[in-house]
Amino acid sequence: MHQNKNQNQLHVPVLLDDVVACLSPQKGDSYLDLTAGYGGHASAIISHTQNPDAATLVDRDENAIQELRTVFKSGTRIINDDFLTASQLLVDESQKFDMILADLGVSSPHLNLAERGFMFSESGPLDMRMDQRQLLTAEVIVNTYSTDAITDILKRYGEEPKAARIAQAIAAARPLTTTAELAALVAKIWPGYSRTHPATRTFQALRIAVNDELGLLERSLPLWIDLLAPGGRIAVISFHSLEDRVVKRFLADRAGERYDADLRLLTKRPISAGPTELVSNPRARSAKLRAAVKK
Numbered sequence: 329m330h331q332n333k334n335q336n337q338l339h340v341p342v343l344l345d346d347v348v349a350c351l352s353p354q355k356g357d358s359y360l361d362l363t364a365g366y367g368g369h370a371s372a373i374i375s376h377t378q379n380p381d382a383a384t385l386v387d388r389d390e391n392a393i394q395e396l397r398t399v400f401k402s403g404t405r406i407i408n409d410d411f412l413t414a415s416q417l418l419v420d421e422s423q424k425f426d427m428i429l430a431d432l433g434v435s436s437p438h439l440n441l442a443e444r445g446f447m448f449s450e451s452g453p454l455d456m457r458m459d460q461r462q463l464l465t466a467e468v469i470v471n472t473y474s475t476d477a478i479t480d481i482l483k484r485y486g487e488e489p490k491a492a493r494i495a496q497a498i499a500a501a502r503p504l505t506t507t508a509e510l511a512a513l514v515a516k517i518w519p520g521y522s523r524t525h526p527a528t529r530t531f532q533a534l535r536i537a538v539n540d541e542l543g544l545l546e547r548s549l550p551l552w553i554d555l556l557a558p559g560g561r562i563a564v565i566s567f568h569s570l571e572d573r574v575v576k577r578f579l580a581d582r583a584g585e586r587y588d589a590d591l592r593l594l595t596k597r598p599i600s601a602g603p604t605e606l607v608s609n610p611r612a613r614s615a616k617l618r619a620a621v622k623k
């Protein structure tokens with residue numbers, strides 16, 4: 329399998345200064361990174377805590393895990409699993425952390441390696457799995473799900489106005505095997521010029537469905553608060569409105585008027601990237617950071 333040796337250098341952590349400001353790392357603090365990726369945020373946080381042995385790094389992607397294992401050699405714990413399973417394990421172990429970070433979604437290597445199947449500018453297999461051990465791929469969805477089920481995925485996770493037409497075209501074109509075939513099929517339904525590729529919504533929807541992104545997030549958030557020590561800080565970065573809505577509602581509820589509110593918001597409004605970061609890291613364009621502290 330082709331693998332870019334410098335793929336870690338291709339992932340620039342987003343909103344790094346803001347994440348550090350929100351998490352406010354203190355010497356000796358413990359840290360849980362639920363989406364450690366290529367370790368950009370983790371390295372910065374651990375350089376403040378100077379306590380790599382009290383850091384736990386999670387990622388569901390084997391390539392990211394290999395990279396984390398070469399960068400973090402000492403007592404740092406590294407878990408190759410989805411963050412729901414990892415969080416449940418840590419809760420069962422009664423672990424508590426001073427800082428928790430979830431930088432959701434895909435990494436630049438996912439988006440830049442055609443073979444991972446997230447990309448439509450260069451053709452690759454219809455894969456889109458973050459965890460390559462998983463059986464469900466985008467190819468399985470487009471070639472075996474009913475037209476109604478595909479329509480629902482495109483509407484719900486892509487907010488695609490022509491969901492039904494695209495789903496019918498997919499069913500008529502089976503079998504589809506490459507990202508280029510799928511992108512071309514959607515482009516025929518959306519002819520004409522637009523700033524973003526017309527298949528962007530379809531690809532986002534399939535990616536969310538393949539990786540159960542919203543389901544895992546909704547079920548994990550309560551566990552993350554259980555894992556915070558009193559006074560502990562949590563920061564979550566989301567990259568699309570569906571994800572941000574889940575995070576916003578959850579934090580607002582737990583920090584709200586209820587008698588058992590156990591959080592205080594550190595960000596009344598989400599933090600977004602400024603113009604300087606946007607020039608050097610276009611992936612930061614849709615990033616929104618929300619943070620809270622446990623009472």
Ligand SMILES: C[S@@+](CC[C@H](N)C(=O)[O-])C[C@H]1O[C@@H](n2cnc3c(N)ncnc32)[C@H](O)[C@@H]1O
Nearest residue numbers: 341363365366367368369387388389410411431
């Ligand atoms: C935006 S990148 C994180 C980059 C990281 N903060 C850094 O500085 O390098 C997101 C990472 O989270 C992982 N990921 C996404 N959803 C996950 C989940 N549900 N469980 C575990 N890892 C997940 C992806 O595999 C990817 O490596």
